[in-house]
Amino acid sequence: MVETVIDLWTKYDYVYINGLLGTIYLAAITVFIATIIGTVIAIMKLSEIKIFDFITALYIGVLRGTPILLQLYFFWLVLPKITPFELSDTVCIVIALIVNASAYVAEIIRAGIQAVDKGQTEAAKSLGLSDANTMKKIILPQAIKNILPALGNEYITMIKQTSLASVFFVGELMTSYKTVQSATFLAVPSLVIVGIIYLIITTILSKGLNIFERRLRLNDM
Amino acid sequence: MTCKKIFEVKDLSKSFGKLEVLKNINESIYEAEVVCIIGPSGSGKSTFLRCLNLLEKPTSGKVFFEDVDISDKSIKINKYRQKIGMVFQSFNVFPHLTVLENITLTPVLEKKVSKEDAKNDAFELLKRVGLFDKRDEYPTRLSGGQKQRLAIVRALAMKPDVMLFDEPTSALDPEMVKEVLEVIKDLAKSNMTIVIVTHEMGFAREVSDRILFMDEGIIAEQGTPSEIFDNPQNERTIEFLGKVL
Ligand SMILES: Nc1ncnc2c1ncn2[C@@H]1O[C@H](COP(=O)(O)OP(=O)(O)OP(=O)(O)O)[C@@H](O)[C@H]1O
Ligand SMILES: [Mg+2]
Numbered sequence: 001m002v003e004t005v006i007d008l009w010t011k012y013d014y015v016y017i018n019g020l021l022g023t024i025y026l027a028a029i030t031v032f033i034a035t036i037i038g039t040v041i042a043i044m045k046l047s048e049i050k051i052f053d054f055i056t057a058l059y060i061g062v063l064r065g066t067p068i069l070l071q072l073y074f075f076w077l078v079l080p081k082i083t084p085f086e087l088s089d090t091v092c093i094v095i096a097l098i099v100n101a102s103a104y105v106a107e108i109i110r111a112g113i114q115a116v117d118k119g120q121t122e123a124a125k126s127l128g129l130s131d132a133n134t135m136k137k138i139i140l141p142q143a144i145k146n147i148l149p150a151l152g153n154e155y156i157t158m159i160k161q162t163s164l165a166s167v168f169f170v171g172e173l174m175t176s177y178k179t180v181q182s183a184t185f186l187a188v189p190s191l192v193i194v195g196i197i198y199l200i201i202t203t204i205l206s207k208g209l210n211i212f213e214r215r216l217r218l219n220d221m
Numbered sequence: 222m223t224c225k226k227i228f229e230v231k232d233l234s235k236s237f238g239k240l241e242v243l244k245n246i247n248e249s250i251y252e253a254e255v256v257c258i259i260g261p262s263g264s265g266k267s268t269f270l271r272c273l274n275l276l277e278k279p280t281s282g283k284v285f286f287e288d289v290d291i292s293d294k295s296i297k298i299n300k301y302r303q304k305i306g307m308v309f310q311s312f313n314v315f316p317h318l319t320v321l322e323n324i325t326l327t328p329v330l331e332k333k334v335s336k337e338d339a340k341n342d343a344f345e346l347l348k349r350v351g352l353f354d355k356r357d358e359y360p361t362r363l364s365g366g367q368k369q370r371l372a373i374v375r376a377l378a379m380k381p382d383v384m385l386f387d388e389p390t391s392a393l394d395p396e397m398v399k400e401v402l403e404v405i406k407d408l409a410k411s412n413m414t415i416v417i418v419t420h421e422m423g424f425a426r427e428v429s430d431r432i433l434f435m436d437e438g439i440i441a442e443q444g445t446p447s448e449i450f451d452n453p454q455n456e457r458t459i460e461f462l463g464k465v466l
Contacts, residue, residue, distance in 0.1 A: 125276065129299070
């Protein structure tokens with residue numbers, strides 16, 4: 001078994017590495033765009049406007065309350081029908097991943113902002129700081145310390161979750177498993193290789209995140 | 222005493238849901254006056270103070286600041302809040318900014334004071350309250366008393382016409398109460414208009430021109446310190462003072 005794994009790796013390493021790069025890229029772009037959308041949604045949710053509250057609650061509720069695989073199928077089926085131009089499977093899946101992640105990121109950002117002591121807002125207001133400056137200069141700089149570590153975790157989750165895109169043969173690590181498996185009929189060894197790569201990358205990221213978090217807290221002292 | 226009104230409150234009521242916290246209050250605060258608000262817990266002292274700078278929106282009634290109705294919804298409240306300093310029980314200094322930045326942030330951003338001028342003003346203020354040496358520290362390095370002195374000069378940096386204090390010493394260790402009260406006393410001597418909610422009766426007696434006794438959402442009695450402390454008329458005032466003195 002160990003030999004088969006090593007053989008497979010020597011022969012197909014470029015397939016796996018390409019897959020890994022696909023995964024990293026997919027997770028990065030998803031989290032990046034989801035952060036922008038999520039911030040807007042979080043701010044809408046925190047504004048005291050009822051209709052915004054309703055819309056964002058619905059958005060977040062649906063996306064967190066249904067399986068992500070279902071959402072991928074849904075976007076994959078529906079998006080090409082409602083857009084006037086050609087959409088590749090990859091684009092449909094990336095959009096679905098972004099939309100899904102945006103709901104989780106919105107909650108991360110909302111929680112991060114709400115965790116900042118209410119007294120901070122009151123002090124800023126009482127000084128006569130505008131709402132925009134209060135957000136920009138007082139709340140967000142403090143909230144970011146809660147938000148960044150959680151976003152890092154979201155990125156690690158995304159690394160694993162993008163594997164679902166293999167269902168649609170979008171280029172990423174889990175798809176590499178399928179490619180090699182169908183060329184060699186060696187399922188388990190290929191799965192082991194992919195598993196090890198996932199493990200290495202998530203372990204490195206977790207450790208990095210821990211160090212980063214400790215730094216953030218150190219600055220608080 | 223001059224007769225210029227800093228605040229005028231007309232028929233002010235405030236409810237939180239079904240709970241009626243302020244009941245139709247009418248009151249004025251005059252320029253250079255030092256007014257202490259005393260009364261039992263839950264009587265609405267903080268709520269009244271917070272209505273003065275619109276941190277709480279009145280349920281009904283009006284709040285005038287220097288003859289402008291600042292409870293009017295169409296008004297830009299930030300501009301007026303810049304002239305109304307407020308100090309909280311829990312300090313609320315900005316932990317991510319240095320002592321100096323805490324002070325200069327708002328004058329530079331909202332009053333377009335140059336950074337240089339803001340810094341010089343801040344130095345003056347810090348010297349006044351004995352925090353000049355701490356100017357580049359972050360607030361986590363300060364004691365409670367130092368944080369509260371910082372909060373006071375942060376508000377003063379906006380050059381307000383009036384200062385509101387909500388139990389500024391209640392969260393402090395006993396040995397730090399004095400240093401903060403001294404700062405407020407100096408401020409009172411400099412003719413600043415001050416409204417202060419406090420449980421420090423000795424202090425209230427010493428600095429106040431007028432004492433308001435609040436009970437169950439109304440100003441039940443008011444007068445000079447000697448009228449209130451030596452010769453209270455209202456039964457609730459007598460009962461309250463009997464407990465705290
Ligand atoms: N944001 C709020 N929501 C609901 N109820 C509130 C709110 N703020 C104050 N209250 C209630 O209003 C009442 C008056 O509160 P307030 O803080 O004005 O009293 P206080 O006189 O300052 O008391 P203390 O001496 O304990 O500070 C209390 O019963 C309090 O629970
Ligand atoms: Mg209070």
